[in-house]
Amino acid sequence: MLESEVVLSPFEQAELKLLDNLQQASCEDVFAQLGIHFCEKQQRFLYRVFLPNALAVKLEASGSSLDFQRFEQSALFHLWLDDNSLPANQQLVVQYADNCVAYLDCYRFPSTLDVNAMYLFCEGTLAHAHRHLGAHPMEIENTLGTRFCVWAPNAKTVSVVGDFNYWNAQCHVMRKHPACGVWELFIPNVQQGNCYKYSILTQTNERVEKADPYAFQMQLPPHTASVVNGLKEPSLPHQTAPLLHDINQPISIYEVHLGSWRRHQDGSYLSYQEIAQQLIPYVQSLGFTHVQLMPVSEYPFDGSWGYQPVGMFSPSSRFGSAQDFADFIDAIKSAGLGVIADWVPAHFPSDSYGLAYFDGSHLYEHADRRQGFHPDWQTHIYNYDRAEVRSFLLSNAMFWVQHFQLDGLRVDAVASMLYLDYSREDGEWVPNCYGGRENLGAISLLQHINQHLYHEVKPLVMVAEESTAWPGVTQMTTTGGLGFGYKWNMGWMNDTLAYMTKDPVHRKYHHHNMTFAMVYAFSENFILPLSHDEVVHGKGSMIGKMPGDNWQKHANLRAYYAFMWAHPGKKLLFMGSEFAQWSEWNHQQSLDWHLLQYDDHQQIQSLVKTLNGVYHQHEALYQDGLKDKGFQWLDSHNADQSILAFARFSKALQQTIVCISHFTPVVHHDVCIGVPFAGEYQLILNTDDKRFGGSNVTPGDVLKAIDTPFNGFPCYIKINVAPLATYYLKHLAQQ
CATH class of the missing domain: 2.60.40.10 (Immunoglobulins)
Known part of the structure; x- marks a missing residue:
């Protein structure tokens, strides 16, 4: 030596x-x-x-x-x-x-992790994982601070980095709980408003920084850190809005994108408080019962409209804090309106700070690219078979409806979850254990989430955007259904819009597009959606889809809206469509509110308000609206004149409303329509009324049925039909 x-x-x-x-x-x-x-x-x-x-x-x-x-x-x-x-x-x-x-x-400081909760988390049944994972301000041993917990079972180490330790991974390395793969650390003096991330050392010795999957707040994009936020307990629930779960209630939904409904003059966003002050009275004035919010969980890319979220537990900071969002929802509900929010459990983006390859492994996404990556959207697909991922998604749904007291969630892209071969060619997908194309993990997860939420949160309704003919979407899980309360009727929307875009001279060849939906109208609990998807990507606005000159375009739209409001199914209309905005929806700017200085746009808006009022005031238009006994065709075959007629009935036939729609730009005189009851029929809506911008062709205030059998009915009415118009007639003999 x-x-x-x-x-x-x-x-x-x-x-x-x-x-x-x-x-x-x-x-x-x-x-x-x-x-x-x-x-x-x-x-x-x-x-x-x-x-x-x-x-x-x-x-x-x-x-x-x-x-x-x-x-x-x-x-x-x-x-x-x-x-x-x-x-x-x-x-x-x-x-x-x-x-x-x-x-x-x-x-x-000792560990405060709830072992029993982590057992449920690893079983896939923990419905409140957000109460255990994430960042939670608390007091331990008389010391104030924040406890951080994150699931990263394949990480070598995990550190909390933030503005309280100069983003130095050496400072706060976390404690690992090997049994559940959760890392935990209580850091004194870290408080509400501190920014943080998790610095993860992977098994390949790569260090990655990730936002907290369970964070209640995130920085305003393009910044990507999570923010410590101890949410207040929600206020007492409000139950003044028509209940979504009651299919015999009138449900009329106004769909809103918060970032583009209205903006400041300089183009900046309104805050949650400012939106509440302007949106609530507007929606009330038009008679809608519910507001549906496009995704509100934090998302990095404005162009995704929120459908590629990263902060699943974080209301978007574009418009304010998580508490501001809670106050916004509370204000809507206090005004007697219901609230539905879009929820996106089908996929997530590949942003480096998000869920993708979270701990250096395929933790949240399926490891097989054929099951874990979406070719159309270039996004990752959750591994629905993984228990901890199931707890994550179950807890996320529970968080939104329970903490913010939403009346329901509209689940996006359900079809992409249900089918293993969704948007894939042969050889690009993996069959299930039975050789089929059904995603069994996704099916069981949706059933479990719906079953749990309906049991724990009342009243509540889950809505599916499901674009195929999958059976039993709105059937109970106990009978093999998915357990949703409603399903968007994409078939009705596609068929009827295809018809309405045709020149009236050709419509008689496509008459079936307006009638086919009644073949399956009562197979599910349907919502008729004229949503954001129909006014973007070159499809044109609702008024822009209509053929003809300016007057005919507005007349077409008036007739179509009234046809929709009388048709079986609840109603949904996307913002801007209620006053016939000419341009397609642009998420980067406000709606074209200046159009309301013109009569024809005011008149469409007035019609929508009137439709909502008539809908609310007449039980026949909503009672038994999801059952075949609430509907009867009076004339479904008059293709030559492009006329459709049907009756709507309330419970026990106490009220009858006849709807007659005409989709050509000419007047037809003395048209005969069979009706189920004798007596008088009072005109309660005419879309050709002058106050809506029509030509004011009226069949008269009251029509008396002629006691002669016609077209299978005991009597009939004779009516002059205006061009491109819809009429509602109320049978007066019944009270």
């Missing part, structure tokens, strides 16, 4: 190895090294701290102080103690180059 060689003691050798691990933030069991531990050999307690950039450390307690010893001029300090019963008021005083600060050691 050379004289100059330094011989390290076993203790120093161990410290040197530990120092290397701490400097790399790769110490896999940091709680076994830092904090206070009993040393058998020394029969004393060793208190270690690792404080990057510190020059000296003192332990102060009860008016006295002890100096830590610094190891090799490093950030590792230790202190020998005779016992570990330190006073509650003890603290560390850390000397840096330019200041001296008090420091509370995070490694002296």
Whole structure:
């Protein structure tokens, strides 16, 4: 041995190895090294701290102080103690180059992770994972701080980095719970508003920074950090809106994209509070019962409209804080309106700070690209068979409806979840264990979520955007259904819009497009959706789809809207369509509100308001609207004149409304329509009325049925039909 060689003691050798691990933030069991531990050999307690950039450390307690010893001029300090019963008021005083600060050691606090909850989490049945995972301000041992928990079972180590530790992964390495793969750490003095991420060391020694999947708030894009946010308990529920779960209630939904409904003159977003102040009275004035919000969970790319979310538990910070969003929802419900929000459990984007390859492995997404990546949207697909992912999605649905007291969730892209071969060619998908194309994991998850939410949150309705003929979407899970309350009727929407875009001279050849939906209209509980998807990507606005000159376009739209409001199914209309905006929807700017200075746009808006009013006031238009006994065709075969007539009935036939729609630009005189009852029929709506911008052709205020059998009915009415118009007639003999 050379004289100059330094011989390290076993203790120093161990410290040197530990120092290397701490400097790399790769110490896999940091709680076994830092904090206070009993040393058998020394029969004393060793208190270690690792404080990057510190020059000296003192332990102060009860008016006295002890100096830590610094190891090799490093950030590792230790202190020998005779016992570990330190006073509650003890603290560390850390000397840096330019200041001296008090420091509370995070490694002296015990774990507070709920073992029973983590068992349920790993079973896929934990419905409140957000109460255990994520960042939660709390008090432990009379010390205020924040507890961080994250699921990353395949990580070597995980550190909390943030604006409270200079984003240094060395400072706050977390404790791992191997049984559940969760990492946990309580950090004193971290409080509401602090920004943070998780710095994850993968098995390939790559370090990645990830936002918190369970964060209640995120920074405003393009910034990507999570924000500590202790949400307040929700206020008492409001139940003044028509209940979605009651199929015999009138449900009329106004779909809104918060970022483009209205903006400031400089193009900046309104806040949640400003939206509430303007949106609520507007929706009320038009008679809608519910507001449906396009996705509100945080998303990085404006062009995704929210359908590629990263912060699944974070209301978008574009418009304010999570509490601002809660107040916004509370204001809507206090006004007697219901609220539905879009929910996106079908896929997530590949942003580096998001869920993709979260701990260096395919944690949230399916590992097989044929099942875990969506070719159309270039997004990742959740692994619905993984228990912890099921707990994540179940908890997320529960969070939105329970904490914010939403009346329902509209689940996006359900078809893409149900089919393994969705948008895939042969060889690009993997059959299930039975050789079929059904995604059994997604099916069972949707059933479980619906079943759990309906049991735990009342009243509530789940709505499916499901574009195929999958059977039993709105049937109960106990009978094999998916358990949704409603399904968007995409078939009705596609067929009727295809008809309406045709020149009237050709419509008689496409008459079936307006009648076919009644073949299956009562197979599910349907909502008729004229949604955002129909006014983008070159499809044209609702008024822009209509053929003819300016007057005919407006007349077509008036007749179509009235046909829709009388048709079986609940109603949904996307913002801007209620006043016939000419341009397609543009998410980057406000609606064209200036159009309301023109009569024809005011008149369409007035019609929508009137339709909602008539709909609410007449039980026949909504009672039994999802059952075949509430509907009867009066004339579905008059293709030559492009006339459709049907009757709507309330319960026990106490009220009857006749709807007659005509879709050519000419007047037809003395049209005979068979009706189910004798007596008088009063005109209660005429879309050709002058006040709606029509030509004011009227069939008269009251029509008397002629007591002669006609077209299979005991009597008929004779009516003059205006061009491109819809009439509602109420039978007066029934009260």
